[in-house]
Amino acid sequence: RATHIARGCILSSPVYSFSVMHPVFLVFCNAVHHSKVSAGEKCTLVNETKWQYYGTPGTDGNLTLTWTHEALAASHINIEVWGYQETGDSYSENWLAEWKYLYTLAREAPNTGTFSFTPVPAEANYNTWDFGILRITPSTYSDGQRQVHHTHALAWHLGEDFRNEPAAWATAKCIEWDRKEEKLPNFMEEIIDCPCTLAQARADTGRFHTDYGCDIERGSVCTYHPGAVHCVRAIQASPQYGAGQQCCYDSTGTQILTQDSTGGSTPDRGHDWGAPPFLKPPRIPAFSHWLYDVISFYYCCLWSANCHFYMKNRPSSDCRTYRPSRAASAFGDPHFLTFDGLNFTFKGQGEYTLVESDLTSLRVQGRTQQARFPNGTQAQVTGLSAVAMQENNSDVIEVRYSEGLNLEVLLNQKVVNFSEQSWMDLEGLFLHSTADQKITVMFSSGSGVEIRGSGGFLALTVLLPEKFMNHTQGLFGVMNGNTEDEFTFKNKTTMSVHASPQQLFEFGANWAVGNGTSLFTYDTENLLNDYFYGEKHNASFLPVFYPYEDPADPLVEEMVSLCDSDPFCRFDVLTTRSLQVGNFTRLSHQYHKQTMLSQHRTKNYYPHCVTIISLSINLEFLDLAAVRLSLRFTENCLTFSSSFNSDLFFCHVFSKHPQDGNISKRQGDAGPQGAPQHFLC
Template sequence: MSMEEVKQSNIPSVWSSEHALAWHLGKDFRSDTNAWATAKCIEWDRKEEKLPNFMEEITDCPCTLAQARADTGRFHTDYGCDIEKGSVCTYHPGAVHCVRAIQASPQYAAGQQCCYDSMGTQILTHDSTGGSTPDRGHDWGSPPFLNPPRIPGFSHWLYDVISFYYCCLWSDNCHVYMKRRPSSDCRTYRPPRAASAFGDPHFLTFDGLNFTFNGQGEYVLVESDLTSLRVQGRTQQGRFPNGTGAQATGLSAVAMQENSSDVIEVRYSEDLNLEVLLNQKVVNFSEQTWMDLKGLFLHSTPDHNITVMFSSGSGVEIRGNGGFLTLTVLLPERFMNHTQGLFGVMNGNTEDEYTFRNKTTISVHASPQQLFEFGANWAIENGTSLFTYDTEFLLNNFFHGEKHNASFLPVFFPYEDPADPLVKEMVLLCDSDPFCRFDVLTTRSLHVGISTRLSHQNHKLLVEHLEPVISCGWLDHPVNGRKNGTSYLLGSTINFTCNQGYELTGSKERICEVSGAWSGETPSCVLSTAIEQLILLGSVFGIVGLAVLARLTFLCRKERHKGNQKLTSEIPDISEQESRKVQQSF
């Protein structure tokens, strides 16, 4: 037996009597499949009732398909429903794409699934059996991986997959399954913030500022005291097409770690191929695209785009582009006011974006020379580097050398010579993109300019997709009625109608407003005869009430009149009394 076979034989495993091939299990299945599956479904439902409610702690779904595909730090493609591969979506009719939460929930190790239709709207199980269904067992499991629901693959299959077969595929009891696996909408979802660096490094911060810092060395891109997140970047001098050195730099390596996680480094090798290092050793992605590592997941696409997803929900994407690396960092909302470095202070306030280590700041209108000083201030300090120095070039230039090369001075204001043929091509290529024009002029390479423009466009599109969206939450149809519409985001309109023989009370139309609440009142459908009877009774009571009121008014007036007559008869005439007094006095 080879050493590799010995290693494979020591993989932890569990034994279970559960089996997906139900037709092998006995005569009861073969004699009445529906009855057998129904019994299994009911048994699963009873067990579910005794288990804790995992829905309260799973992360909420993104509101739109665009958000779901952009939030790569927290969600990844569900390969059973992938828009990039034709959207088969066998188990989610009506969906074109689904995503799953990357991290299992903290206490119950549960997972989240979110599915979207062709309009980019989330599908809810309240409206369709093709809706998003969360998972009691996360497909990738969760440490310590020993017991359900934490066992990778099996726990998800046991709690969420075979039960779907019992209830939805082998019997007509899908309502039972959906009752236990209702979709969560997006009312509490908060998209992450994105920052990027690309080209002759241009930095686009979390709060939306952009600047160019083309120093040579190793620098803190972002670090956070919240989770001890550190993302560091190395820049190297660019080259002109003829091979000579240019007064420009670009990202050549990025290294990262969070808390005590594994260290991931992505870099250009000497032959300009993209290399991934795990704890300073090169990783081979030839046989797998996903790696479940300590404190993070690592994913590589066929075109060698690398995504690192940390347990906090922060994500880092690295792509090789034009000889320089393009980097994007995604941070969840809880990192607000907990970042520093070249990507700035993530707090929605651009005024403090250029903050030095000593907490002093410079103006957002600072000159390129001042910004160069700001960038140099964030050079990695000795002993804090996450990078690997495994070649003579790296040792001499970065390990033994200064972390910021103070002797390297870049071009701050590249000159556009109208007579230069390259400038004419640059104008056609770059149009008004300032980063593209800058890089063509500093590197004399249209290829670099194309890569820079594409990276800039991708970042702007990413930020657009991650814009917050207001959701008013799911609306039910009235009993004995229907609703028209399954979108519950800002501006969505839901119309209500009643079945024949019923009349609608309340609002016929409700609109999702900017406050996050629905306009109007909850509609109801009441029997038409009941409404007619109500109107008739109202009329009768109205007439009777008027008659009673009239009678009471008449009696009151009559009594008042009698009282007045009695009072008049008892009071003598004042003038007569006075007359008698006068007569008696004489």
């Protein structure tokens, strides 16, 4: 069958191996994203923490490697050790990446799916390679099926100098890395700032994605960020240096900063997921990141007590310049919530422009079809059945319900399969699918589209960064903070925001797409007849504008119990006679409200104290002998000194919380002469 190779995969000859084997070429796809390679195609190091620390005091004994033996059609296997390096001048044309075969750990081992061994220091010309991979191949030939373990610190094969004095060895490595960093360009100035809160980070799916090394959905196992419950990474690498951003949050949803904790967010010189053109350092997926940002963490923080060197070179970015993306949603029958916060219901049947932008040639189009009652007859309302999108010259993505009510994702008019990988790096975008079939499209501009489905209806949320202000049009309106021009036609005329449902029907019809601009796929007879050859907006279809709520209707009581006061849920239950449709609408509306709420959680958000504060206050008095002075802080000073024979006070505060202090000056019994208030943060 046809195989889709994602844009970030690296093809090379077997000499410079990058991972899972094709019969002719070697392809390393799991480097592009953590979920690239399925569990059956990887081998696993049992007790990986022990592997990482092997050779340090108190860490020894056997190590074990496991793999899916059925995946290799061989009775015996070889286990090879490979190392990675980048040579040449940094950020120059001669900067090159290389995987190098080092040695064979085991030959002609039985293909049982497990192998145990007691490590010994490698030969001198190999033990300087401190990170790499293990590769399992059939023992009969070097090309063909194989399995690899992900990149890891090769502590177990390092030399006697590491085993005898690991802290001293690591300290020397850490200092050497620090000196190299001082000579490299500052990438911090071009990476995006972090979202201020965990809620913002999880909502901004167009620009940030879960870091699988610290995922709240997977138990928050955050080895490199103690105290964190969740981390995200900026999806796009920085333009000039290919650097990455990482943002970590604690259980209160607060961003953790390296100034406060060694578990803080740390940006990356090499983006973990790489960056186009991928073959050049520091844009090699995963491996450049390991070379510049991970193994150095071992040197400075895990194997020695020199973490201050690492944090100096990888300080957290705060959220001072972060601005949340604006969200617009469509769901149910269908109901539209615009970027500026207006909501309306448009029940046209056809294909329509949801949003388009002249800034990046972004186009998101929606197709609606007539809904059905539970008994199969047609209802006089519609729902979203397909969404198609493109930005600039990117690949075209379409998400739709098939005629069998299965959710399908099409890439350039061909159905794609997520059974082998849930993440795809495509031309101009990333594509991600979750187990519960939430599809996320992340364009290179930072715009994002989320699509969910239930019972034949789609719900979508479009997220646009602030730079799209005054650059949008379509059913989601003009994103400018002003709802008065939300109903803007193609010819730039506007309609009142108090328009009737019938007038809104005319507004929606104006945004029907033509065949010349349609992004949709017409690969069935019904799609051809109903949408390609038929009207793009079915003017003969007259929907229900005002559903009747009959108190005697037994469905009404169930509707009230389900929907409570949600008007969209109630509308959809009445028009489709389906509690399932109403519930999907209710959940979609709640999701949108939660996304909107996350955008405003920086109000009254306390700043962090980022360093020790030394407060010096100079007071001048006419009669020093007659003055009694007091200094009070909401939290005690760590050190406090004062002199009543001079005009100086000193208070050194170290706290993660804002401090406010009152300095009161009393002269004789005349009462306070002044009480200036100082806020420290």
